[in-house]
Amino acid sequence: MRTYKQINDRIASGKAVVLTAEEIIDYVERKGEEKALAEVDVVTTATFGPMCSSGCFLNFGQCVPKIRISECTIDGVEAYGGLAAVDVFLGATQLRVNAPANLTFPGEFSFGGAHVIEKLVAGEMVEVIATSYGTQDYPRRELRTEVCIHDLNQAIMVNPRNCYQNYNVAVNCSEKRLYTYLGQLEPNMQNASYSSAGQLSPLLNDPWYETIGIGTAVWLAGARGHVHAEGTQHFPTCQRNHNGVPMEGAGTLGLTADMKQMQRKYVRACSFRGYGVSLALGVGIPIPILNQRILRQVCVRDSEILAPITDYSLDYPMKTGRVLGYVNYEQLKSGQIELDGRKIATSSLSSYSLALEIAELLKAEISEGKFLLSEPLQLLPREQSSKPFPIREKTI
Amino acid sequence: MKSEKILLRFPKTETGKPIVYHLIKDYNLVVNIYVAKITQDKEGYLVVNLTGEEADLARGKAFLRSLQVQVESVENGILRDNSRCTHCGNCVSHCPTNALHIADRKTMRVELDQSLCIACSLCTTNCPFGACTSVF
Ligand code: SF4
Numbered sequence: 001m002r003t004y005k006q007i008n009d010r011i012a013s014g015k016a017v018v019l020t021a022e023e024i025i026d027y028v029e030r031k032g033e034e035k036a037l038a039e040v041d042v043v044t045t046a047t048f049g050p051m052c053s054s055g056c057f058l059n060f061g062q063c064v065p066k067i068r069i070s071e072c073t074i075d076g077v078e079a080y081g082g083l084a085a086v087d088v089f090l091g092a093t094q095l096r097v098n099a100p101a102n103l104t105f106p107g108e109f110s111f112g113g114a115h116v117i118e119k120l121v122a123g124e125m126v127e128v129i130a131t132s133y134g135t136q137d138y139p140r141r142e143l144r145t146e147v148c149i150h151d152l153n154q155a156i157m158v159n160p161r162n163c164y165q166n167y168n169v170a171v172n173c174s175e176k177r178l179y180t181y182l183g184q185l186e187p188n189m190q191n192a193s194y195s196s197a198g199q200l201s202p203l204l205n206d207p208w209y210e211t212i213g214i215g216t217a218v219w220l221a222g223a224r225g226h227v228h229a230e231g232t233q234h235f236p237t238c239q240r241n242h243n244g245v246p247m248e249g250a251g252t253l254g255l256t257a258d259m260k261q262m263q264r265k266y267v268r269a270c271s272f273r274g275y276g277v278s279l280a281l282g283v284g285i286p287i288p289i290l291n292q293r294i295l296r297q298v299c300v301r302d303s304e305i306l307a308p309i310t311d312y313s314l315d316y317p318m319k320t321g322r323v324l325g326y327v328n329y330e331q332l333k334s335g336q337i338e339l340d341g342r343k344i345a346t347s348s349l350s351s352y353s354l355a356l357e358i359a360e361l362l363k364a365e366i367s368e369g370k371f372l373l374s375e376p377l378q379l380l381p382r383e384q385s386s387k388p389f390p391i392r393e394k395t396i
Numbered sequence: 397m398k399s400e401k402i403l404l405r406f407p408k409t410e411t412g413k414p415i416v417y418h419l420i421k422d423y424n425l426v427v428n429i430y431v432a433k434i435t436q437d438k439e440g441y442l443v444v445n446l447t448g449e450e451a452d453l454a455r456g457k458a459f460l461r462s463l464q465v466q467v468e469s470v471e472n473g474i475l476r477d478n479s480r481c482t483h484c485g486n487c488v489s490h491c492p493t494n495a496l497h498i499a500d501r502k503t504m505r506v507e508l509d510q511s512l513c514i515a516c517s518l519c520t521t522n523c524p525f526g527a528c529t530s531v532f
């Protein structure tokens with residue numbers, strides 16, 4: 001048994017024993033559970049993949065005369081100005097004003113909010129155009145200028161939903177190609193697409209949210225950030241494997257961090273043909289080895305994590321709930337899965353290679369005493385299910 | 397017999413000519429076309445595999461050059477920007493030749509074997525991060 005305080009004291013004195021969620025598996029196998037429990041303080045988890053529900057609050061500072069922004073575009077992408085004077089919110093999936101989207105299908109979606117966010121993090125200049133209805137205290141009616149992130153007072157990333165605990169494996173049972181947020185799905189189940197770091201992924205290593213909760217310190221794209229809320233669509237009530245690991249999406253996290261401290265390598269805009277723009281983010285979350293139960297949970301391996309194979313031509317859009325079968329991440333990562341005797345090529349949208357790199361980076365930061373853990377201020381719900389969107393005919 | 401995979405760039409003035417016909421008929425070459433494309437600017441691109449006697453191959457290529465067709469290595473057809481590649485692996489199941497592949501399932505890094513690439517451009521439309529670009 002360990003407490004957060006004991007672990008942080010060990011981290012601060014540079015003595016903490018830290019392993020990645022991949023290393024701990026072999027370590028426990030070699031040394032035995034008892035020894036590992038006595039030795040290991042922290043296990044680092046990580047993931048890197050597209051997380052559409054991301055965005056940022058920006059504060060531009062004031063110009064002379066002052067402006068109270070009502071409409072704003074940044075590099076042609078609309079940022080929401082329904083906040084105080086020079087605050088805006090820029091969403092990752094927002095397209096350029098007048099972008100052709102899917103007018104000629106499949107659209108290219110070559111630029112959007114995510115690209116602006118990546119440019120800002122990289123320190124590049126972006127063009128801001130803003131208008132206002134003008135008031136007596138904020139007389140300016142329009143402006144056009146170029147700024148970079150260093151000119152801004154604040155650039156705070158606030159993501160309503162990151163780090164899906166687990167995810168679907170998408171296939172296409174129809175006769176025509178599908179363009180989805182999981183990439184192109186070829187007809188007649190020619191390929192399967194998944195998106196999770198499996199055994200390295202944060203919430204798969206803490207299936208019941210015992211250490212990851214509101215207030216948990218996280219590594220978000222190189223910056224020190226926090227879990228600020230349960231993620232939107234956090235639905236922990238779901239089918240779970242014997243080890244407690246969800247067999248579907250399940251939990252999610254709301255994350256926030258200072259964009260000025262982020263690194264471009266881990267904040268990457270992506271364009272999905274026929275679908276839209278998204279933002280891929282790198283996240284690392286440390287798990288304190290408080291007790292034996294938590295140690296057992298971080299030893300989860302790819303072969304013990306199941307994901308549902310879902311038909312994106314019908315079952316996903318029509319929300320039928322039908323699952324074609326379950327496969328584990330060891331099979332998915334092998335490049336080929338089998339479904340009803342058929343072999344299907346797999347590929348991922350989440351980068352295991354970058355997740356490994358992030359788990360190592362976080363491990364180094366903790367080992368060097370630069371990253372302390374924080375105990376959750378509030379735990380995430382462990383029971384909660386999805387509500388449907390009611391479509392009500394309005395009767396006059 | 398020798399086999400060679402090459403990328404041919406045709407200037408606007410040459411795109412109307414039956415060049416492949418001459419390669420087969422006059423130079424005894426077996427021509428396997430992987431990619432044929434004419435751009436908006438009316439420039440043509442062909443990625444072909446030519447098979448034939450060494451001398452015929454050399455004569456065939458000289459004929460192409462005499463028509464101002466640029467004969468290049470296919471390796472120049474597709475470029476992967478390593479600083480943009482995240483090694484997600486999405487391109488792997490879309491690449492028809494396994495040129496893009498994962499050699500080590502432990503690190504899951506995506507490698508590109510240029511010698512297998514036929515410049516089909518499927519990776520350029522399937523890479524969400526814009527890491528792969530095609531010259532045509
Ligand atoms: S899809 Fe693009 S980013 Fe992903 S591995 Fe292939 S080239 Fe790299």
Ligand code: SF4
Pocket residue numbers: 474490491492493494495496512513514515516517518519520
């Ligand atoms: S162009 Fe891309 S998809 Fe096509 S063979 Fe070459 S690497 Fe593979």
